[in-house]
Amino acid sequence: MQDIEKFVQGFGRFQQRYFGDTHALYDSLRARQTPGTLLIGCCDSRVDPMLLTGSDPGDLFVVRNIANLVPPCTPDAPPGVSSAIEFAVCNLEVERVIVLGHARCGGIRALMGPRQPQGETDFVGRWMKIAEPVARQVRGTLGHRGLDEQHKACEMASILHSLDNLLTYPWIKRRVDEGKLKLHGWYFDIESGALMAYSARRQQFLPLVCPLTRP
Structure with a gap:
């Protein structure tokens, strides 16, 4: 209580x-609401988009799910996430979409670990299959490295995978091509308190907000 x-x-x-x-x-x-930004974030209780960005009500249209994933645009795409994205882009006409991933993501750790179905339904396992291509790629290229490094690589790569999946939605691709919509990939490092953003030109995540210098 x-x-x-x-x-x-x-x-x-x-x-x-x-x-x-x-x-x-x-x-x-x-x-009515007129947010300029759609933020797709993780359900993790440590990663609250409104708190992290210092936003007021009305600033962000937020979609949260395990591991901040975006399913590709297919006839059998999970309608909950896809419908929220559709509403934000087509009805609210947001100007930008941010996919916000984070360190120590439980969904990614489950994806990278041994496959263990959870209970009778295994909704988590079925959902995380969206990022399975990323996990295979990381295992193939970094399988000789430590688990923490593999997990971080998968967390970041899954953000890029979600950005790619966003472009499979025709109404998103059209608005991006017209210059009416920008896509951003952000990564919150829980351990250091830093915020990283993906640079397509540099093809890596670069600091947006550096960690605080501790005495």
Whole structure:
């Protein structure tokens, strides 16, 4: 019950901030939302997109799933994630899509580990098959390296895989080609506190926000 009370008190602070004396933001949001960014992130409780980016309500349209994956555009694509992406791009006409991955991702570690079906349904295993090509590639090129290095490589490569899968949606590809939509791959290093962004020109992740220098 202590957690519930924490959440209720947290809502009280939220209410005071956005519905108290200064309520202009929600006055403007009451009729409709106009976020400029779709962020596809992981469900991991340590990686809250709103908290990490210091966003206010209305800034981000957020889609979260295990390992921040984007399924390719196929007739049997999972409709939950695909429909949210479709709504953000086609209805809200966001200007950018950020795929935000992170270090120590449990979904990626499960993908890279021995295959162990979970219970009767194994929804997690079935979902993570989206990134199986990435896992095979990492095992093939880095199989002689340590597990931590393999996992990090797979975490980063899966972000690029999701960016590639975004371009299989015709309405995304069309808007990208027209210069109306930008795609970004970001990686949050939980261990150092750094934020990395993929550079297509350099073909690697480069620091957007460097780690803090500790005394």
